[in-house]
Ligand SMILES: Nc1ncnc2c1ncn2[C@@H]1O[C@H](COP(=O)(O)OP(=O)(O)OP(=O)(O)O)[C@@H](O)[C@H]1O
């Protein structure tokens with residue numbers, strides 16, 4: 001599904017990813033943990049195609065295709081989705097309008113026509129209900145004045161609508177209250193399937209009680225420095241990153 | 250959830266061809282000789298079988314115009330116009346005057362069909378649920394003449410007069426004589442004076458006392474012939490306690506040379522009357538290099554003559570190589586209200602200098618200005634607005650909000666507000682912002698699958714939302730698409 005090989009990337013003159021390798025097979029959930037500033041968000045932005053970064057070495061294959069050559073929207077319609085750590089505000093554009101435009105862009109890429117209004121309304125209503133999102137919120141401009149938790153739920157809502165085959169969730173659990181955490185985790189779990197994979201970036205082992213990962217990795221100073229099963233997260237919770245970070249140095 | 254409201258927001262179905270109204274209709278035309286002199290003015294007046302007083306009125310304006318100089322204060326730049334190198338009158342031969350639909354040249358009907366303008370008088374399907382389509386009466390002006398006006402009979406039942414100004418001169422001379430030039434005098438400014446001398450056609454509307462006009466009225470202006478100028482003249486009178494909503498649309502063929510369009514629009518609202526005037530201006534803007542396009546030099550003014558009267562201008566300006574236009578309100582009646590809602594989009598090498606004037610004369614007069622300027626490509630976009638409070642305008646209030654959005658870094662947006670107050674009790678508020686579509690916003694949209702131009706159209710439609718909502722429902726979806734189309738090629 002996704003193969004990252006020896007990825008090196010820099011911003012300005014600073015190298016942030018320094019030879020990162022990661023393979024995610026269909027149906028797998030991988031958790032990435034690691035200290036602040038390690039490069040987790042950088043990795044997710046590079047996968048999604050943000051052009052602030054310069055990839056100096058390595059490749060990223062999604063279903064065998066090197067996506068680094070593709071535009072962000074092409075990657076999205078090819079099935080890649082990033083739930084942003086800091087979702088962006090778009091004043092004046094109702095969330096509903098935004099969702100519909102995104103959904104239609106995906107349909108267009110598949111050669112389908114626009115979704116009809118009744119179908120869209122039904123879909124939105126069902127999806128919002130599952131994620132405990134009020135219809136009122138969807139009338140408001142995208143992320144404008146949303147609370148931290150609302151923004152995160154809105155990201156999951158988008159994911160649920162677009163049904164990506166490969167999703168990266170960048171600290172989607174940060175800022176969620178306990179109930180919302182369960183709702184979001186249920187939302188993700190509902191999407192889990194043998195042909196869909198997830199990379200879940202988090203600082204908290206607690207999330208992994210709800211979204212149980214197949215693998216846990218430690219990303220430090222631009223590389224994966226340790227990998228293991230879900231018990232690795234428990235170990236990190238207890239002992240911190242100290243042991244791994246030193247290994248990396 | 251109000252489904253209707255949300256379905257309007259369909260921005261994704263944007264057409265690929267940029268200016269799709271750029272075609273030319275092969276039709277035999279009658280042209281006045283090139284150039285402008287007293288004989289040409291008489292020629293136009295004679296063509297229209299005008300009464301003596303109007304011929305004289307025109308000639309007086311022409312003489313005045315010869316003593317005037319072109320204004321240069323606007324932030325626009327263009328080579329000098331050779332006013333002798335234009336045809337001042339062009340009319341399709343087969344349709345000398347407004348007739349019934351059956352008599353209109355089929356080629357013209359096809360043209361309007363191609364422009365997406367319904368000239369058929371669709372009957373309401375009585376008894377069929379959900380079939381109550383909104384109906385719009387249309388006056389279709391082709392080059393210098395009105396070729397047809399629809400729904401005239403039905404409007405007449407309510408006492409509403411909706412016809413071409415040429416017909417009004419013949420059929421309702423007392424109204425025309427009373428109001429023509431009463432808001433924009435023949436001496437007003439260079440282009441308005443020129444218009445007074447050579448005006449060709451345009452619409453005339455009279456709404457009688459206490460009548461709420463039963464349908465939207467609209468005029469579609471089409472320039473077809475080359476080397477012509479279009480000088481339309483529109484006059485709308487809302488008598489006491491009446492209401493009318495009127496919309497004008499404009500298109501022209503794509504051509505390499507520039508064409509002049511100098512219109513005058515006059516609105517009069519008497520006591521308790523309300524006029525809502527909307528414009529979707531989509532004249533040919535020229536190509537990306539700035540070749541060709543319409544010079545849109547327009548004088549639009551509304552006179553809130555009566556107490557509690559209201560005039561509201563809404564404009565969506567996407568076309569023209571140069572736009573020079575300041576729809577204004579004279580708030581003469583006590584408690585009268587003026588509104589100006591504007592979306593002005595410039596792309597390529599377009600130049601826009603547009604805004605409004607709110608002249609507060611009466612007591613407790615209020616005005617509101619909401620302007621959204623969007624500059625893309627290498628264009629220049631200026632808001633120029635005057636709020637003037639007269640000595641007697643006790644209790645006057647104005648609120649102005651001007652937002653500019655820049656797309657790319659080769660364009661410019663400018664805000665030039667003038668405030669003149671002679672009454673200490675007046676409250677004038679002005680807000681202005683300038684923003685850019687941020688890289689983060691673009692990336693966010695793209696990461697959800699939207700293409701760059703779709704993303705821009707979405708964000709821009711969000712930016713102009715408040716103003717868009719002022720348009721009559723029937724025109725909102727089309728206008729949103731138009732906004733998307735006019736921004737094509739604005740990136741990269
Ligand atoms: N635009 C930028 N300009 C300069 N440095 C940047 C930029 N973006 C990221 N960095 C730097 O790259 C490093 C990695 O940042 P990144 O956001 O990927 O960390 P992270 O692992 O996601 O951290 P956190 O856990 O705090 O979210 C940091 O040192 C950060 O300051």
Ligand SMILES: [Mg+2]
Nearest residue numbers: 040041042085
């Ligand atoms: Mg991060």
